Amino acid sequence: MSNSKSNSILVFIEINQNNHDIKDVSKQILSNVSILGADVIIIGDDLSDENREKLKNLGADNIYTVNSNIFPGSNYSPDGFARVVSEIIKGNDYKFVFSGVTSKSKDFFPILSATFNSAMISDVTKVDIDGSSNISFVRPLFAGKCLANVIPVDNGPRPYFITVRPNSLTINPTPKIGRGIVTNKSPTLSANEIRSKVFELVKGASDRLDLTEAKIIISGGRGMKNADNFKLLHEMANILGASVGASRAAVDSGFAPHSMQVGQTGKTVSPELYIACGISGAIQHLAGMRTSKYIVAINTDTNAPIFTKADYGIVGDLFQVVPILTEILKENI
Amino acid sequence: MNIFVCIKQVPDTETKIELTKDNSNSYIDTKEIKWIMNPYDEFALEQALLIKDQFKTGVNVIALRVGAINPATEILRTALAMGADEAILVEATENLSPYPTALALKRAIDKFQKPVDLLLSGKQSIDYDNFQVPQILSTMLNIASVTQIVSFNITSDSGSGSGSFKVQLKREIEGGAVEIYNLNLPLSCSCNKGLNTPRYPSLPGIMKAKKKSITTYTLQDLAIADSEKRIEYKSYFLPKEKPPGKKYTFPEGDVGKQRALIEEVCNSLKKESVL
Known part of the structure; x- marks a missing residue:
């Protein structure tokens, strides 16, 4: 894809493991930012036809999927995920890469931002898009005792990495409909590029939603x-x-x-x-x-x-x- | 083995945040604040000291922080009193955002000229809550990273602090599930509550700490330019206070009245479509 045609936004999408639906926070973000032109990436979750249709209707143009077998024996690796997403970013000209605040994005988004020498704005609770498509953010400090308006500086290295707190944006009921074109990516990763990967996953006693996502x-x-x-x-x-x-x-x-x-x-x-x-x-x-x-x-x-x-x-x-x-x-x- | 521990000085959790009045609510008033060691960093420092206790020899613990010199509450001195061997302070008058903070730490570590075997940090600071610096720094240092660990187990083939090490980590994710990692050094870990119980500085520790030196660098020494900022905090504001709600007294004894009260609350919540 030529850079001039690139969308300006990439959203990292996650799927709920218990009901196989797209996480609410992923929907909340995509439906609000797709007006600017957004692609999405899903790693390790096989994309159902139903979820593809949902992503399209929330505004996704390109849907990049990465097979779950790229990290043999485990489903997650911080540097592995950073490496896979960076491959997609390098082929495009994104200004912003979004994710919900989840245990995965909290872990690997800073690694990703460091590989581009760019900045990350964590845990935002408000995303403002003005008439000239400029984006500004609100994020809480001191666990919410105080809030701040935060903006990217002009001419800073792109893309900026943004994580959004679950349930802080409401799903836009009338988002732009995207093109919904699915592209499967199979990045080649050598063993020395994956330094930390999950050896074993021990499930929690509760199948309830995490507190950060609970209604x-x-x-x-x-x-x-x-x-x-x-x-x-x-x-x-x-x-x-x-x-x-x-x-x-x-x-x-x-x-x-x-x-x-x-x-x-x-x-x-x-x-x-x-x-x-x-x-x-x-x-x-x-x-x-x-x-x-x-x-x-x-x-x-x-x-x-x-x-x-x-x-x-x-x-x-x-x-x-x-x-x-x-x-x-x-x-x- | 060199263990670097990143430490931040933050306002105590009971602090009520006020904005400065002079300057159109532009910044946080720090005059009345009681400063403490970031609680998550205490777990990181304790973990380093536990490793030192475990291997007895060959472990050097270096505490480092970026921030303003504040002799009255210098928490690097506390870290030395708890048992850290050396300390590095990067002087910065304002709170830096994560990217320049990590860059300053990276360059301070390079200048200090000791290789990093283990980098321990708190998972986030409780002031700006970014949850970024350990991962950015580990990427800059080109070492593996695991965040919010709740268990740390290290073994050495020599039985001491020099040799070849194997580490098993547990990281807590959504819903109380746990990821287990088996790794070698060098490695960066960010620490969560539940990892250990931090010790208090002992009296001999406090005496010894007075003789230990703190190496100081300025941002100029480390060539951290203003352009490394990348993001700008334009303004600060306090959250809107909710209007006061309804308060009921639960009637003693009368089960009918008790039920009626709770039903009233439930009906109100139903009207608001929360139930």
Whole structure:
């Protein structure tokens, strides 16, 4: 392909392993940026006809697919993924390469940006495109206690690499329809180009969505009293299809693993509904969940700071409130 | 074996962020801030010290940071007191974005003239939350990179800190799943919470640290030009506060009233299409 015809944007697309649908964050990005002309790349996930059609209808022109057998014995390698995406970029003239914030993109996008000596803007929550197709971004700092407007400098090395936080953009309901041309790429990678690759993947105990992608989160704090009581939250989560989180106090007390921690030294989340049970609301916790669309807080202490952020606050004992809430949800959903 | 540990000085997690008033909300007011070692970097430093404890001889731990000289809270001194052997400070008056930070670290390591066997960092700093510097630096150093590790296991064929090493790492990904990596050195790892429990500096450690030297470079020494910035932070603003919500008191004893209250909340959420 000649550079003059190149689209200006490439989007790294990921597929959910549990339902084989395109990740919401991939859809959120593509539908909003395809107006500028966008290609997409998918690595290691065989592209179904259904997903090809979806990508086309979200605005994808070229759909580059890379077979899953390029990393024998494993499905991921940070330098391998960086190398594969860089091959696609080199044949084009992209100004921006996008991905959702996922454990893969967090890992290999900085490697990729370094191979082009260009910059990366991580974890953006807003993408603004002006009339002259200039793009600017908003990204949170200090886990969201503060936000910043960030722009690429003029004449900086291209492309810029951008990761977008899940659920921060809404899917554009009327995106440009793309051409949807599928091209399979089989890059040749020598063994010394792949330094780190996954030797073994141990699946997590939960098949729930990760906290960063969840639409509903139920979190427990020090008020849960012990690890065993978290089963109350899991029971409610099962009814709602929600994911279960925890405060730092709960994690540090050994009630929950760190992978469940929400807050400044855990995960920053933006679900549609966040139910905080027995969480007082330390400033570092509020920073990690304040962008939730609706917040419900249950706490015995009427002065707990969590109530300042809650849309619906219930001053009461979670061990009384949660079972009734679960019962009502069970009857209604 | 040389273990380089990247450390950043950041505001404490309980810090309330205020913008400077003088300059049209353009920058973060740092006057009232309590500075700490970035919590994830503490795990990286502790891991380096655990390796030193494991092999007893042949391990040299070098802590390095890019940032302003601040004698009152110099966390490199804390790192030396915890057990690091040497320290490097790259003086920078403002917070650099990830690319120039990594470039400054790369050039400081080159100038220090000790080969990198292991590079340990926190997975991200809790101020700018970029999650980039370790991977960019590893690419510049041309070594393998694994991020957000929760387990680190190293064995040496000689049993000491010199010889040939094998490393097994565990990296946590979405949904609590774990990727296992088997690698050789040189290697870069960015560390996550859960890896270890950082030690406190001991009194003898603090005394010894006073005698250890901190090698200092300026950005000019490392030829880091302003053009390396690549991105510009144009303005800063605080998130909008939500209007206050509804607050209910859970009635004691009366199950009917209790149910009615929770049903009211559920119905409100249904109206907003969240349930």
